[in-house]
Amino acid sequence: MSSKATFIRFAVKWTPRFLILFVANLVLRGIGKLTDFKLDLDSRTFHVRTLLAGEVEPIDLWVKEFYVYKDTQGYHVVVRSAESNKIWLTNMLTHVVGRAWTLPSIPQLNPHLDVVAEVLEAPLSLPRH
Secondary structure (H helix, E strand, C coil): CCHHHHHHHHHHCCCCHHHHHHHHHHCCCCCEEEEEEEECCCCCCCEEEEEECCCCCCCCEEEEEEEEECCCCEEEEEEEHHHCCCHEEEEEECCCCCEEEECCCCCHHHHHHHHHHHHHHCCCCCCCC
8 A cells, every 4th residue: 555545544444433423513504513523544434424404303414335446448446335324315225326427527536536535445354446
């Protein structure tokens, strides 16, 4: 792993949770509030809990075994497992899980996708798509 990718993994791991929630809630102002966030790059899992504006009950989302890879067609993201506390969202996720989704080519982001793919590459324990 490159030193750049190692540094980014370190920064992600040590970014304070309250800072992530604060920044996310600035972005979500008027839409909802992020009330919980956990990301583990080593186990390829994350959990988010959000309370959408006007709703009474929060939405939980658990994602397991996600990764990014590059091939001749471009960059792709794969999610192997995802579920929610909302049946409708879990049902929607069945259409996303297990498929390789091509990341759109955005000129401003393209120079950074190699390091993103390196940071989020599939561990050897996961079969590559």
